[in-house]
Amino acid sequence: MAVYTIEFQPLGRRGRCRDGQSITDCARGLSIGINYICGGVGTCQSCKVRVTGGTVSAPTSSEMDAFSPEELEAGWRLACQTHPLSDCTVTVPAESMTTPQRTQVEGLEIATEPEPPVRAYDLQLKAPSLSDQQADADRLLAALRRQHQVHCRRVDIDVLRALSQQIRSRDWQCQVSVRDDEVVAVGERAARQLGLAVDLGTTKIAGYLVDLDTGNTLAARGMMNPQIECGEDVVTRISYITGSPDGGPRLQVLAVEALNQLAGELTAEVGESSEAILEAVVVGNTASHHFLLGLPVTQLVAAPFIPAVGHALDIKARDIGLRIAPGAYVHLLPNIAGFVGADHVAMLLATGVWQEEGPIVALDIGTNTEVSLVCNGRITAVSCASGPAFEGGHIRDGMRAAAGAIERLRIVADSSPGGLVQWQTVDDAPPVGICGSGVLDALAQLYLNGIVTREGRMVSDHPLVRGDGRQREFVLAGGEERSGRHAVGITQQDIRELQLAKAAIRTGIQALLDNNDCAEEDIRKVVIAGAFGSYIDVSSAMDIGMLPSLPRERFWQVGNAAGAGARLALVSTRRREEARTVASRVEYLELASSPNFMQTFTEATYLGRYRLRHGSRQEIV
Amino acid sequence: MAVYTIEFQPLGRRGRCRDGQSITDCARGLSIGINYICGGVGTCQSCKVRVTGGTVSAPTSSEMDAFSPEELEAGWRLACQTHPLSDCTVTVPAESMTTPQRTQVEGLEIATEPEPPVRAYDLQLKAPSLSDQQADADRLLAALRRQHQVHCRRVDIDVLRALSQQIRSRDWQCQVSVRDDEVVAVGERAARQLGLAVDLGTTKIAGYLVDLDTGNTLAARGMMNPQIECGEDVVTRISYITGSPDGGPRLQVLAVEALNQLAGELTAEVGESSEAILEAVVVGNTASHHFLLGLPVTQLVAAPFIPAVGHALDIKARDIGLRIAPGAYVHLLPNIAGFVGADHVAMLLATGVWQEEGPIVALDIGTNTEVSLVCNGRITAVSCASGPAFEGGHIRDGMRAAAGAIERLRIVADSSPGGLVQWQTVDDAPPVGICGSGVLDALAQLYLNGIVTREGRMVSDHPLVRGDGRQREFVLAGGEERSGRHAVGITQQDIRELQLAKAAIRTGIQALLDNNDCAEEDIRKVVIAGAFGSYIDVSSAMDIGMLPSLPRERFWQVGNAAGAGARLALVSTRRREEARTVASRVEYLELASSPNFMQTFTEATYLGRYRLRHGSRQEIV
Numbered sequence A, B: 001m002a003v004y005t006i007e008f009q010p011l012g013r014r015g016r017c018r019d020g021q022s023i024t025d026c027a028r029g030l031s032i033g034i035n036y037i038c039g040g041v042g043t044c045q046s047c048k049v050r051v052t053g054g055t056v057s058a059p060t061s062s063e064m065d066a067f068s069p070e071e072l073e074a075g076w077r078l079a080c081q082t083h084p085l086s087d088c089t090v091t092v093p094a095e096s097m098t099t100p101q102r103t104q105v106e107g108l109e110i111a112t113e114p115e116p117p118v119r120a121y122d123l124q125l126k127a128p129s130l131s132d133q134q135a136d137a138d139r140l141l142a143a144l145r146r147q148h149q150v151h152c153r154r155v156d157i158d159v160l161r162a163l164s165q166q167i168r169s170r171d172w173q174c175q176v177s178v179r180d181d182e183v184v185a186v187g188e189r190a191a192r193q194l195g196l197a198v199d200l201g202t203t204k205i206a207g208y209l210v211d212l213d214t215g216n217t218l219a220a221r222g223m224m225n226p227q228i229e230c231g232e233d234v235v236t237r238i239s240y241i242t243g244s245p246d247g248g249p250r251l252q253v254l255a256v257e258a259l260n261q262l263a264g265e266l267t268a269e270v271g272e273s274s275e276a277i278l279e280a281v282v283v284g285n286t287a288s289h290h291f292l293l294g295l296p297v298t299q300l301v302a303a304p305f306i307p308a309v310g311h312a313l314d315i316k317a318r319d320i321g322l323r324i325a326p327g328a329y330v331h332l333l334p335n336i337a338g339f340v341g342a343d344h345v346a347m348l349l350a351t352g353v354w355q356e357e358g359p360i361v362a363l364d365i366g367t368n369t370e371v372s373l374v375c376n377g378r379i380t381a382v383s384c385a386s387g388p389a390f391e392g393g394h395i396r397d398g399m400r401a402a403a404g405a406i407e408r409l410r411i412v413a414d415s416s417p418g419g420l421v422q423w424q425t426v427d428d429a430p431p432v433g434i435c436g437s438g439v440l441d442a443l444a445q446l447y448l449n450g451i452v453t454r455e456g457r458m459v460s461d462h463p464l465v466r467g468d469g470r471q472r473e474f475v476l477a478g479g480e481e482r483s484g485r486h487a488v489g490i491t492q493q494d495i496r497e498l499q500l501a502k503a504a505i506r507t508g509i510q511a512l513l514d515n516n517d518c519a520e521e522d523i524r525k526v527v528i529a530g531a532f533g534s535y536i537d538v539s540s541a542m543d544i545g546m547l548p549s550l551p552r553e554r555f556w557q558v559g560n561a562a563g564a565g566a567r568l569a570l571v572s573t574r575r576r577e578e579a580r581t582v583a584s585r586v587e588y589l590e591l592a593s594s595p596n597f598m599q600t601f602t603e604a605t606y607l608g609r610y611r612l613r614h615g616s617r618q619e620i621v
Helices: A023-029 A061-066 A069-073 A099-105 A136-148 A157-169 A226-230 A234-243 A247-269 A286-293 A342-351 A436-448 A492-515 A531-535 A538-543 A561-571 A573-585 A597-604 B023-029 B061-066 B069-073 B099-105 B136-148 B157-169 B226-230 B234-243 B247-269 B286-293 B342-351 B436-448 B492-515 B531-535 B538-543 B561-571 B573-585 B597-604
Strands: A003-009 A013-018 A048-053 A076-078 A088-091 A118-124 A173-179 A182-187 A194-200 A204-211 A217-224 A277-284 A313-316 A329-332 A360-364 A369-375 A378-384 A405-412 A420-425 A473-477 A488-491 A525-529 A555-559 A586-588 A610-613 A616-619 B003-009 B013-018 B048-053 B076-078 B088-091 B118-124 B173-179 B182-187 B194-200 B204-211 B217-224 B277-284 B313-316 B329-332 B360-364 B369-375 B378-384 B405-412 B420-425 B473-477 B488-491 B525-529 B555-559 B586-588 B610-613 B616-619
Touching: A003 A023, A013 A023, A061 A076, A069 A076, A118 A136, A118 A277, A136 A157, A136 A173, A136 A182, A157 A182, A157 B286, A173 A277, A194 A247, A194 A286, A194 A342, A194 A561, A204 A247, A204 A561, A217 A247, A226 A234, A226 A247, A234 A247, A234 A286, A247 A277, A247 A286, A277 A286, A277 A342, A277 A561, A286 B157, A342 A360, A342 A369, A342 A525, A342 A555, A342 A561, A342 A573, A360 A492, A369 A492, A378 A492, A405 A436, A405 A473, A420 A473, A436 A473, A436 A488, A436 A492, A436 A531, A436 A538, A488 A492, A492 A597, A492 A610, A525 A531, A525 A561, A531 A555, A555 A561, A561 A573, A573 A586, A597 A610, A597 A616, B003 B023, B013 B023, B061 B076, B069 B076, B118 B136, B118 B277, B136 B157, B136 B173, B136 B182, B157 B173, B157 B182, B173 B277, B182 B277, B194 B247, B194 B286, B194 B342, B194 B561, B204 B247, B204 B561, B217 B247, B226 B234, B226 B247, B234 B247, B234 B286, B247 B277, B247 B286, B277 B286, B277 B342, B277 B561, B342 B360, B342 B369, B342 B525, B342 B555, B342 B561, B342 B573, B360 B492, B369 B492, B378 B492, B405 B436, B405 B473, B420 B473, B436 B473, B436 B488, B436 B492, B436 B531, B436 B538, B488 B492, B492 B597, B492 B610, B525 B531, B525 B561, B531 B555, B555 B561, B561 B573, B573 B586, B597 B610, B597 B616
Parallel strands: A003 A088, A194 A277, A277 A329, A360 A525, A378 A586, A525 A555, B003 B088, B194 B277, B277 B329, B360 B525, B378 B586, B525 B555
Antiparallel strands: A003 A013, A048 A076, A048 A088, A118 A173, A173 A182, A194 A204, A204 A217, A313 A329, A360 A369, A369 A378, A405 A420, A473 A488, A610 A616, B003 B013, B048 B076, B048 B088, B118 B173, B173 B182, B194 B204, B204 B217, B313 B329, B360 B369, B369 B378, B405 B420, B473 B488, B610 B616
């Protein structure tokens, strides 16, 4: 019997596949979690992969349904329907993976030539004597000049405080870490120089421990942002600050202590302590950036929405309470506007789209969604108040993507009355709620199956619909009330929330297109960044009119690109310069004052696939 | 009757003098405190002045006694014996003034072309709007570029924290203070920019509030160094640190809180607050410098006596707890060695002697006495452990120069048995003790009157000598026990302490001369800096062999030259560069390991006037 080797990208895993097995079979054998909602019968279309090398079986009828001829031509297949006929390379997009696997994908490395801001030098000092009484710091700087031709003028005060004891206890041997013309750390000779990159999100904080000399990520870790105790979104947190004199300091401390915890945990993973971190880069939205630095925010939320600072900052870590190497700095990438922050800059930097010709749409979906359009060398950006619906907020059974959250959902034709609802939960746990990607799938499926109209009204005459008014609900799971569990459903009110959220995003994209006099269909690429954006089924997003309807291959779900951008900036001063260029080139458009704003927004609340242009909507037949 | 105008320098005061009045009469009329020990009869020779303009009466016999023909030729006179015959200019050396007046002299300004490290710019910002959403800090920097052609890249984080509110509350007008490429303060438009210069002495701290743009001293203030609670001298304080884990932090806090208090008091004098201070310069001996910065000191007191840092430092004031303008820096001049600190550099800078050809001896007398010799373009320095005797320490009736301290003393021929002891006390209060300058006078007078031998033994057969052994004592005042006050005297043990102290200084001077193969008599100038050095009678110092015997006009008592150097460095970046040059050019000699050290020291314990050279002593006849 023939056995083939299948290589799964971007995970970089290889496995053996016996003749007759499907790609899904092979993947499951390797514990690669490819979606499997319908149990492998080809109906849920949630296991889309792209075969980029080798020969596979001919498309089945399920696959002919799932893909256009162009997509099939480009290698798009359903993993459960496809049987390798030779060694193959298979690319699995994030959306086709189950949650734990997607988390791995988020760790994708974007290679860059390291040009670290901090460099280490080994020194052997001559011990002083009565005939050579040069001061310790001066001796160190002279040795740097003589032994390494490095002309350094300053030694950080905290480094100075420890220096005399350090060099004496190490018999006058040491490693010196230099940043610009300043010594920021002195210690024992270490094999590697550590840096910390942080994506400080409103809800989640992602931290990466990076080898500054190689650019390799040594450890990665996420945690909830503890500032949630002061409000779920930035506007609530700003109200918390304006309402209490201790509010600002409280938010500052919560943020920095979270970073201290992350630094401690990440370094512990590699057997080091936080003090070994020689440089940090933090990106976040403008408000989170301001919270972390203790900058004023009241002017951020009142027109004309002005950040305290836009340009990139280099701040002594101790000045914000970050406990890493004594003299280390934290670098903050530039902010673009009050609601387009350094995280967006980092995303543009990591994806590189800012240097392309376009038209390219790049967006990071969250409570606040930032969108940029790269078009003919011009970059314009807007910020859309998309609200917390996609993070499970304001949705009756909404929850984060934790165990038991419905993350994928299909309604398939079946003998059941009204069809069968198939779902997949995080960790395959019994369903207890629905997370953002599940909500998106649900709305798309309800619309496609005629249970919700294009205006967003839920029909009353469907077997799985119950209740009335805003409480009218479509039961997704648990309706049979077996095992006493509460049913999980989508309500009419949930749908209204989702319509507002997705309309905000679509309006933002449209405002940029209109401003650049660019048509939707000309968009060459749509970059979707951020945790939520990586999880969504792009087809569902198009089906509900959240994203313009475009060929599937034009979408690029990049995971936590802000974190990737932070890592690039961490290890490369040239990338920091690039980030400055990016930020200075982006023109911010105030969405609310763009032409046809209300008109576009109203049209964008419609479900289904349609084209928008200058405030008018045209159905795609 | 003729009336003349007399100008007193360096006080810059003018007064009218009637025909027949003495210079002393005129001075007292102006409340200028010229010494007056003998009541104006010309016997105490303590009112030496120099007439530098105008015509005065012919020298009296007292003046012929007091001065050499060359000195008289140069204008030296006794103020009580001299009657102006025209408008005159009279220079009063510090040694001829009473204590309160000398304190004023210490405020002497040494003019420099201000090149302040911090410059202020007035800005009128354009208010932001929905069509102009530039961030506050970026707007500020852009306005600096546009309105003043100042290219500034950074805004201090603490300035950033206050900026948004500041510019909004001031209707977008503000004054920006720039240091190098950083904004260190933003505030309302101020008429002047303030700086703080501090001479951080072991015993006393002198603070000066300076206008950075003009270089003028606006206020000056002295205070006791509160670190005295941890030890009277630096060695005791270092023991305090090594003996307690909280010792270092305690000394650091004491020092910086003293500076904070000084800053508060000085700025209050001119109607400002400490936050208006935009830059500080601190000079002190190496140990005090290290205490203030929280640097380690154990390596300072053990051979080979190494400072943690020698080069000049620019440190954020907040990093040492100094509460001045939010982003302000404190600049610390370079240290030369473990026991020759930035205060000595400041003194060399202020006096300018480092640029002269020499031979010049420059010394700052204190518990530790630093001496430099400038000779043929070479500068060598030593440090002498002179002890606290000159500050009243280890002297039975010793005290600081406070009210009631005997500060000047003469023994004059009289019908009293053994002569009459004449003295002057600080503030003319009843005598309660004796301060450094009084101790020096006392020893000289005892030696000159044969009551103490050149070996330092007090004779037993003098009417005013009583007691025996090390307790043998010469009663200076209060011996009659009227009004129940304790007698003030000098004991045999006091004399031994003084011999060791003065021998240490003379040995230091001699080691430098020997090292440069230079003879004492070739010294062109002796610069005596520091509080004590300004108060001493130089003739007394020569009579006890503390200083080489040289013509009176070669001595220059410069008061607190370290404070003057700190002020120069405060207002001029060029002077800071000069200080770096000075520090790098000074060669430090370890006194204890210099040739003939013990021999020279032994010879230098002798009283009287003599020449030393390579360890041998030759009396001056």
